Amino acid sequence: MAKYVSTSALAKSQGLAAKVAFDRLEQAGYLYRVLDKWQLTELGRRAGAQYMEHDKYGRYPVWPEGLALPDPSSLRTVRQLAKALGLQGAECIALLQELNWVVHIEQGHWVTAAGGAVGGVQNKLYGAGTPDSLWPPSLADHPQLRCLLQRYRGEDADARSTHNSVESFKRRYEAKYRTMSGHYVCTLAQLQIANGLYLQGVGFAFMRALPEQEQLFSDFYLPRYQLYIETGQQSPDEALLARIDWYHRHDARYLVVELSQLEQGPSALTGALGAMGIALN
Numbered sequence: 001m002a003k004y005v006s007t008s009a010l011a012k013s014q015g016l017a018a019k020v021a022f023d024r025l026e027q028a029g030y031l032y033r034v035l036d037k038w039q040l041t042e043l044g045r046r047a048g049a050q051y052m053e054h055d056k057y058g059r060y061p062v063w064p065e066g067l068a069l070p071d072p073s074s075l076r077t078v079r080q081l082a083k084a085l086g087l088q089g090a091e092c093i094a095l096l097q098e099l100n101w102v103v104h105i106e107q108g109h110w111v112t113a114a115g116g117a118v119g120g121v122q123n124k125l126y127g128a129g130t131p132d133s134l135w136p137p138s139l140a141d142h143p144q145l146r147c148l149l150q151r152y153r154g155e156d157a158d159a160r161s162t163h164n165s166v167e168s169f170k171r172r173y174e175a176k177y178r179t180m181s182g183h184y185v186c187t188l189a190q191l192q193i194a195n196g197l198y199l200q201g202v203g204f205a206f207m208r209a210l211p212e213q214e215q216l217f218s219d220f221y222l223p224r225y226q227l228y229i230e231t232g233q234q235s236p237d238e239a240l241l242a243r244i245d246w247y248h249r250h251d252a253r254y255l256v257v258e259l260s261q262l263e264q265g266p267s268a269l270t271g272a273l274g275a276m277g278i279a280l281n
Contacts, residue, residue, distance in 0.1 A: 004050065004062035007031075007038075014069060024069050027134070028121055031061065041122065075121065075134035084140040085149060094223075095148055096120075096133075100211045100250060103226055108132060114211070114250055118142060144212065175207075189231045190219060192262050196269040197222070200280045204229075211250075216243050218254075225253070225278050232258035 005013070011021030022038070025031045030044035040049050040061050048064040076084070082092035093109055096102045101115030111120040111133045119136040139145060175184035179194040183206045190206075197204050197220070208221040216239065220229035228247060233240060247254040255276055261268040270280050 003065040004052065005065050006052075006060065006062055010063050010065075010067060010069070013065075016069070021069060027123060028075075030121075032122060041116070074137075075119075076137055076139075077123070078133060078135070081135050081140060084137075085145075087149075091152075095145065095152065097226055098148060098211075098223065099144055100226075100252060102133060112251065187231065189257075189259055189262055193220060193229060193231065193257060193269060200270070202280065210243065210246055213246060216246060218243060222278075225276075227276060227278070228252060228254040230254065230256045232256050232261075234259070 007021050007025065008018040011018045014021075022031065025044070026033070030041060030047060030049065031038050032041060033039070037059075038061055040051065044061065047067065049061050051059050052062045053059050078092055078096075079089050082089045085092060087095070093102065096115070097104060097109070099114070100112055101118060101120055102109040102111055104110075109132070111122050115133070119139060121134050123132040123134050174186050177185050177188065177191045179185055179191055179198065181194060181198040183194055185191050185194055185206060194204070194206065202222060203224060205221040205223065206219070207217040210216045210218060218228040219231050221227070222229065228243075230240060230243065244254070244256075246252070253276065255272060257269060257272055261272060273280055
């Protein structure tokens, strides 16, 4: 049976001060601090850590004896990653958000489970400084990021945006209602939502493919808020259920606007978004 030791004991066995060990575990994304308590991240759990309960000290993380403390010095900051991609820092963060690898939080961003799966770790969380992230150098060559970067720069625009592909899309999704923003949507409910968002000055994407899911398209996506919006159905089809399942599995923010809500008028959409913490005029 594996033996587990506290962070302080792990540090002592490797000739380090306890503070150094805590700092390295936090910077590498194994730990974060909430209300003066250390919490394990998914990355920390994957390294073998777990919690121990103590009558006096309460719950605290413990580690497999002999665990090699991670060295975050080989990881890149967002600024360094952006430079490798030929981007500004804000552009890089926006692309990471588009891939659902980070989510925006107050004065910074947070690495998601999907971001952790490609090697991202949280850098600073609740201490001094802005919440930031660190990434492996190999991420600059990740196929998904490279593909998105090409689309952002318009390098494959001719291949993706031909007249034929637009017409094919319209036939497939019966996009026949023109919105105030110039989008074509498929249903009157989608028309109401699109016009409501437009009049509120909210930027949105229509029929956006979910990350890594080229066959699943959300009704709407609000990039500023990283929120997916679906139009409710009297009898949800398999595609809608598959999208909702994806949102749950990836901890993605989503909102289903029911047809009964839309019958109440434009204020219903504003109220539904307000319940998600999105305050509109």
